[in-house]
Amino acid sequence: MRILHLAAPLALGLALAAAPAAAQKKYSPGASDSEIKVGNINPYSGPASAYGAIGKAIGAYFAKINDEGGINGRKITYITLDDGYSPPKAVEQTRRLVEQDQVLLVFQSLGTPSNTAIQKYLNGRKVPQLFVATGATKWGDPKGHPWTMGWQPNYQTEARIYARYLLENKPDAKVALLYQNDDYGKDYLKGFKDGLGAKASMIVAEASYEVTDPTIDSQMVTLKASGADTFFNITTPKFAAQAIRKAHDIDWKPLHFLNNVSNSVGSVLTPAGLDKAVGLVSSYYLKDPTDPQWADDPGYKDWLAWMKKYNPDGNLTDTFNVFGYSAAQTLVQVLKQCGDDLTRENVMKQAASLKGLSQPMLLPGVKINTGPDDFYPIEQMQLMRFNGKTWELFGTPIGG
């Protein structure tokens, strides 16, 4: 009896002492003392399978983080599912992630149509749709969709940068455009026209292509015939390489802007022919792993070591492996900042409080900034010109 009398206050005291620590640990579904569940959807099958590399790279980066002890002692469990770039499948897989696998958040879900399809569901359920892998402009809307955030600079920003460059350096240009007939192409188109503003009449010719088109030769012939002296190339890698080569073959030498979707030296310019790519202008925010200027860069060397150890099947010339690596680093930073408060609310709060974050594979000077009203993490890019071997950066990192 006496012992009990003694023990009770002691136990109470211990419980009180432990209480504050326990209270600090707050979890939403998908987080616990030992793990954080992160969901992802990517096209591993179907015609857009090339993007699958991003999903795999993210997993490989989390494997490295887990080997190094995880985030604040918690291991990341990464669940990535295939949606074949089909919006209905994306809805189904996202519901599986949230309802069956109980992930804390959905990270880097890929593609504008797929993300549009799942946006309403995730916002309704208050599940973070974090750092989506698409450059559409609509992802930075904290008022309407407080649970959705983009990551990469959006297509319109990039297009406006070229438009501004043109207005400053070649105000009397006659511009021809080639774009993919989908949301991605049309977003660029809109940004470019907005950027030109009153001078949108500089555009003398537009041509589109479908992803099923075997070649874009006919479009290039039409565009050249328009007499344009400037060419904005809004195409995905295969078509970009075709356009660069075709322009050379038909002896058309415009000032050639290449969207950064396709500015990889290794996987676009080399197949197209480096000599044919001299003088191209593009802009970027990541370090191109095939660009020799980064060969001795410590950030690149770390990336290379990670590729060899954790992503040995990955392609070293594929920029998607830099993209996935860098996006995963941003998420790891957010989760670190969350500390022991791994609620979905706090994840969004921390994602919206990244200040001046620089990362090893982002171009020097490009910083990640977010805030409660700023859901566009990366907004800076740097213009660059291809000299036949490597991209030469010029100017300073600029926003749209």
Added chain:
Amino acid sequence: MEAFLHQVLSGLATGGIYAIVALALVMIYQATHLVNFAQGEMAMFSTYLAWTMIDAGLPYWGAFAGTVALSFALGIAIERIVIRPVGNAPVLAVVIVFIGLLVILNSVAGWIYTYTIKSFPSPFPGGSVLGGYLSRHELGVMGVTLGVLLLLFLFFRFTPLGLAMRAAAQNPVSSRLVGIRVGWMLALGWGLAAAIGAVAGMMVAPIVFLDPNMMAGILLYGFAGALLGGIDNPAGAVAGGLAVGVLENLSGAYLVGTELKLTVALVLIVGVLVVRPSGLFGRVLVNRV
């Protein structure tokens, strides 16, 4: 006018690609009376084999011959291993097997070779002809297509084996009675189609770059071309392929703009078929009760 000419020539150049793929489709059709939807992916895979050989240091023509021979063998193997077991199944079951083959080849190629595009060498010298309108390679593709067509014609017309193959396709029962090994004739048809497909792939890759989805779009046009010309007529298929290329370019450049050019080209093709249901140069089959 100059632009018009350029569009026509550039259409002929892409049409040349469709034509050679159409030819491979006709080949299988003649042997089996089926359209092989996996034809494009087989050609793509053969081209990767060629790329591997060239990458390993083989000279172009060595790799070319090696790939054609290997593809011929693989075509026969596919017929024997994959198609033979469903030989007595309904037609649509065989079509599903083709679709299965298509997705397997596409996926495996992406897995082994990644989805990054690769440049593939051309056997023809660089530069252009006809005042810059056609590259030498494009001209070469047309030459190769016509060459293959001629070889096929000679083979089917003048060799006993070619004759036996035609007989086996047209009347398997009687052919078997006169001692033709019908099963092997089918396999041979697959081998030939795979070999032609390999040539097609190696001609196409320098133009569109090599990647696992390289043939997806081209097969659609090749299929349309083959049917437009008449699927039982190799020469018709070549003409059909060329016509599709030109038609598509012209409708894009002058009729409706690039957004709807494929739609318009397809409507035109279907229109032609409604008037001539067996294709422009196809034989009309008459049914008897």
Added chain:
Amino acid sequence: MTAPSARQWKVAGLALLLLFACALPFLVSSYRTFQLTSALSYAIALLGLNILTGWNGQISLGHGAFYAIGAYVAAILMDRWDVPYWATIPAAGLVCLGAGFLFGLPALRLEGLYLALATFALALATPQLLKSKHLEQWTGGVQGIVIMKPDPPFGLPLDQDQWLYFFALAVALAMFWLARNLLAGRIGRALVAIREHPTAAEAMGIDIAFYKSATFGVSAMFTGIAGALGAIVIQFVAPDSFTLFLSITLLVGIVVGGLASLSGAVWGALFIQFIPNVADQISKAAPWAIYGLFLIACMYLMPTGVAGLVRATAARLARSPRRP
């Protein structure tokens, strides 16, 4: 008491099945319920394609187009005119009936491969047309249309997924009942006669032209209704949802399920709904390769589809000597 006849067995079996189908959403998670709902919509689409291809022998590689039209009709009506979701189903059916009939008229002259090409062209052209700037003000162009998910009416104690499931189940039952009545009698026999021997069928006084285009229309109607249902379930339509691959998937569904079989549509729907997920679970590196292997294996083991296998097994069991 006499032993129950085969027909009574069948009715009892169907009743049990229906009971099971009604109990399902209370037994599984709402995610599974959602998957089953989407499988139900596929089943209706497959039924439509099966009427055309299985019973009437006309091959269509373009039924995804009718699925898309149905989905867009539903989405546009709900988005722009605030039409209630249930009313969009018959509307989508009617539009597709008309579209299918009109498409069936020129397609009459085409047979086999040529019809396949024409329908194939339709499947290819559909996403392009949906994106085209002339239709953009209705279709939302490349961005598509996001629609609302319906709540259960009359204060029923169901969540949204369960309600949608029952709604889809009711539509599916109605459609299967309709199909059964169409196909069991004179019309069904006429369709099969046209498939088996058109010339002989014509000699017997069957109006081939009418039957063929009418079949096209009815088939498109089924698929369009399925599309509308699919759009309501997914809450989103976009050109990328209705690529050529959808049409191919539907064809795969009817062949794997079983041609000219009502139950085949259900088997096929389960296959196209669940097997890709299984493939994804097996391999991230090449999920399509696994899917392709499944397809080929299915055709080896059951060349007449799941329904064919079930039928053959049942026949074998019936033939075997009955035990006392």
